[in-house]
Amino acid sequence: MGGLDLSGRKALVTGGAQGLGEGMAKALAAAGAKVVVSDLQKDAGEAVADALDSEYGGGNGFVAHDVTDDGSWENAVVAANDILGGLDILVNNAGVEITSLLTEVTADQIRKMLDVNVLGTTLGLKWGLRTMRPEGLAGQGGAIINIASVAATIAFPGIAVYSATKSAVDRLTRVAAMESGKLGYGVRVNCVYPGLVPTAMGAGLANDVAELGLFESPEAAVGAVIGLTPAGRLGEVTDMADAVVFLASNEARFITGIGLPVDGGMGM
Known part of the structure; x- marks a missing residue:
């Protein structure tokens, strides 16, 4: 995204091995940040990290990461801090979508989406805030960007549970922003609604x-x-990635607790 400078910034992007997460990692690196990609897909995640090193200079990295596991989150933020020498941007991108009619959805499908999209995002907020707040491992404040979906704002058939989980991401974002502000953490928390x-x-x-x-x-x-x-x-991957770079940047310094639609107006 032209004009936005993230030089010196240090980012962790979950679900960064492919799709939107890969695009967000590349956009952050292109703006000057160093990036650790986290994912369950080790080979693909390492390939993305290697590509960042090749194109934007060394210092990036990969960490294997299960976003539904508390201990895995702790390991991921510690590893990111060690690799990057700090952490001040977290992109909670990892998510799953299982299409089903409400009359046919299974309990296992519901649990899977709740685990990754809601539990995973909640744990990301927990460890992101713990790491970036003044007494945390990194301790320099920063920005957390959660990835919700236009599905949180429209009634599209076949994705009821996914829509519900992404609505939860919006609520988590707003409460986290309030807690961060009230407690003086110095961490802005926002979310993006991709189309x-x-x-x-x-x-x-x-x-x-x-x-x-x-x-x-x-x-x-x-x-x-x-x-x-x-x-x-x-939408295009770059549309979503540019929004993440903006929310991570100093140009968004007075923006927290919002959901930014990047959906071409679909959810208005």
């Missing part, structure tokens, strides 16, 4: 809702999304 992006997850959603009979074809599902979007197109 539909043709990543593996986005393409999977289009295929899934067509298979459920909600649309005639994946192409019809995508067309319906575009029809609901005043900007007249799907």
Whole structure:
């Protein structure tokens, strides 16, 4: 994103091995930050970290990370701090979407989305705030950016539980921002509402809702999304990544506790 400078900043991006997370890691590095990518996908995550080193200079890294596990979070922030020499940006991006009609959704599917999207984000807030607050391991304040979804603001069929979990991310963001401010942590907390992006997850959603009979074809599902979007197109990874860079930057220094729609107007 032109003009925004994150030189000297140190970031951890969860779910950074592919899709939006990979794009966000690259955008942060392009703006001057050093980045640790975390993911369960070791080979893919290490490849992203190596690519950051090759393109933007060394000092980046990867850590294996299960966002649903408290101990894994502690290990991730300690590792990021060790690799980077500090931590002042956390992007809580890791998430899962399982498409299902409400009449057919299983308890295991519900638990999976709750675990990754709600529990994972909550633990990320816990360890991000602990690490960045004045008495924390890094102790320099910073910014946490949670990744919600336009699904939190619209009623799109087939994704009821996913929508509910992303609504929870919004509420978590606002309470975390209030607690951080009241307790003097010096950490701004915001979230982004991405619109539909043709990543593996986005393409999977289009295929899934067509298979459920909600649309005639994946192409019809995508067309319906575009029809609901005043900007007249799907989102791009760079659209979402640029928003994250902005919220992490000094230009957003007086912005906290918000949900930023980056959805082409779909959720208005």
